Amino acid sequence: MLRVRFAPSPTGYLHIGSARTFIFNWLYARHNGGTMILRIDDTDVERNTQTSLDSIFDGLEWLGLGWDEQYRQSDRLELHRQAAWRLFESGHAYRDFTPAGGSDDDKSREEGAWLFNAGMRDLTRDESDRRAAGGEPFVLRFRVPRDQTRHVAFKDSVYREQSKSTADIEDFALLRSNGMPTYHMASCADDIDLKISHIIRGQDHLTNTFKHILIFEGLGAEPPQFAHLPLLIAPDGSKLSKRKHGPVVSVTTYRDAGFLPHSYVNFLCLLGWSPKDDREQMSREELTGRFTLEGINRSNAVVNFSEADPIDPKALWLNSQHLRSAPVEELLPAVRRVLEAAGLPVPASGEEFARTVDVIRARFHTLNDFATRGRPYFAGDFELSPESLAKLNEPGARELLRELGKRLEQKAEFTEQSVEAELRALASERGVKAGVLINGSRAALTGQHVGPSAFALFTLLGRERSIARLQKV
């Protein structure tokens, strides 16, 4: 049974890199009919916050992919501690009584002194027990083999064969002096207990994996298959951080910018993974069907944002593609929410609403555009752009538009064809170019000089509103 997990720690918002890791795990599970597990790695009590946990769930829920099982490490501390002490009993770990925050001067880096604190590793079991019984604080460390150097090796599904000498692996901590398990300990103990078969995570864990292999072996467990993902980085090559790069690193930014969840998922998938053909816009089913670990590449991917524009242009393009190709009905609830949030009235008729959305979405890039550029389609109060004002200020334009309004009032029919016929008739009758009336109409009806076909505008707004807006110029 294939089982994967996404294990965020609640020390910040949901980072877009984490979101991508979640997505790749999800895709791998779904592609192979496996189980997706969400595990909250909250063993660092100092840094965990409820706010962070909430925002992670917010982000994951927005992505809309879901998961099958959910765990929280803080509920499983006993399991981690037991695993740690099993390592101690079997000689794979020892107590280190060195006071916290020890020396980190350059001298300690020489001659392998950084590998472990001298003396502590060789304490006899009796003395170790005696000092512990005396209440002396200690951290439990993994006893990395030193007698003879050997190579810890594994085959990463993305980075291929990996190997590292034990001479380059320090005696890492398993249990803190406050008794809390460290990330390495808790993570491995849980991966074993939860029967995780594949660990798909960021490349920043690639070198940690050697330590994890040691833990798995020490516990007599078969290590899972590993697949490390290239990292998402900033245009200057540095890693994405909230402090340095601001909101671009948080998935909620894209939600608030009016992205469709799926299009953002699609975008993230294209960073560090390729279906190997030229497909870019893909549905969830297509993504699931095509996703393989072989398609993941090894170099970090730049999220192409700038100070002027925090959104990657390709993400925006992809969003516009999904926006205009999705079935309209699927868009309606999201558009409704955006309009309501902006305090705009939402048309009662679902059909009329759907038609309006369908026509105007072709020019929009985000959901938020419906409330901004789309305002004239839903509300009567809207600004006239300078360009549209210029169209109205063409000689005779206002009078012609009012006349058009008058004539349309008399017309029995009110369709794109009938409006166009009337407009063109008026234009030739007065010897003006039809464009004056066409562009003037668009300006009068929407306050904009750009947008859908002017004739479509009339039917979208309806007879009443159209004529009223023509008369008002």
Place this chain on the structure above:
RNA sequence: GGCGCUAUCGUCUAAGGGUUAGGACGAAGCCCUCUCAAGGCUUAAAUACGGGUUCGAAUCCCGUUAGCGCUACCA
């Protein structure tokens, strides 16, 4: 410093010994057109550097450089 990883247009990527090094975003231009989008066509734009191996290297090997990661009682 030590160890590990990576290097194709500005960005995301394809090609994994033989291609005019392909596609997409973005940029520029043209077509279409009632405007703006969309769409179609076109253009500019890349194998980090130096050595090998080979008839032939973006592709394999070595070195250099650069970037990233780990080197915490963070994850």
